[in-house]
Amino acid sequence: MNRDVKTIKPGESILDAASIMNEFRIGCLIVIIRTKLMGIITERDILEKVVAEDRKASKTKVSQVMTRDPVMIDDDKDISEAVSIMNKFDIKKLPVVSGQSLVGLLTVADLAMVQPELIKRISAIMAFPKKARTVAG
Template identity: 35%
Template sequence: MKVRDAMTHDVRITNPDETILQAAQTMANLDAGILPVGDHDRLVGMITDRDIAIRGIAKGRGPDTKVRDVMTSEVKYCFDDQEIDEVCRNMGNIKVRRLPVLDHSKRLVGILSLGDIAVAQGNGAAGEALKGISRHGGMHSQTP
C-alpha cells in the first residue's frame, strides 16, 4: 500500500511568523497535535503541542512568541508514492509518530500518522514502528 492511500489529505499549515497562540488555536480547532510550518510554499519546519509546552511555556515564553522560535526546523518527511511498510520502519528508526507527506515537487500533500497506518493496514506495522519509537534511547532532549 502506498502512503497516499493512508495519509490524511486535509492539512493546515501555519506560518513561522504566526504566534504560538495562533498555532495552538489551530491545533485545537483541528484536534491535532502537530502543524507543518510553511513559508512561501516551502515546508520549513513542524510545530507540535509539545514544542509549545516545552520550548515555549516552560521557558517562560508567552502566547505572542513566534512559531519560528519554538518549531523544529529539521523536517523529516516521506513521499506520497512510497510503500507504507518502508515508511513505517523508517518512522520507528527515527522515532517519530507522524511525518509530513510530500510529492516529488516537494509540495506538502498530507500527513501520515501511526494511527493512519493502523487504520489502513491493520497488519501490526504501526505497532512495530511504535516499539522502535518507544524504546528507551538515552537522554531525551527538546533542544532544536
C-alpha cells in the same frame, strides 16, 4: 494519510498555532512560506519550549519553536517504509511530499488507530498464532 494538512507561517504566534491545533483537534502543523515547507511544529514542541519554559504564547513565534528540515517521505513509498522511518527517527508525524510539494501527513495515531485491522492481519501472519498461544498460555 491525511491530505487535509493544516499549515501556518513561521511569523505567526504560538497562540495562533495552539488555536488552530485545538480547533481541528490535531497535534501538529506544517510551517510553510507560500508552498515551501520550512518546518513542523507539534504539541510536544509547544510543551517543551513554551509551557515548560514558562514563555508567553502570544509573544513567541512559530519560527522560534518549530523543528526545521523535518524528516519526510515521498508519496509513492510503501507504508512499511513510513513505519520504519517513524520508528528509526522516533517521530510521530511524517509529512508526505510529491517532489517538492506537501501532499499529506502520516501520524503514529493514524497508523495505530485507523489500522487495527492491519494489526490483526499482521498478528495473524506472525509466528505465534493466537490459538497456539491460548493453548500454551
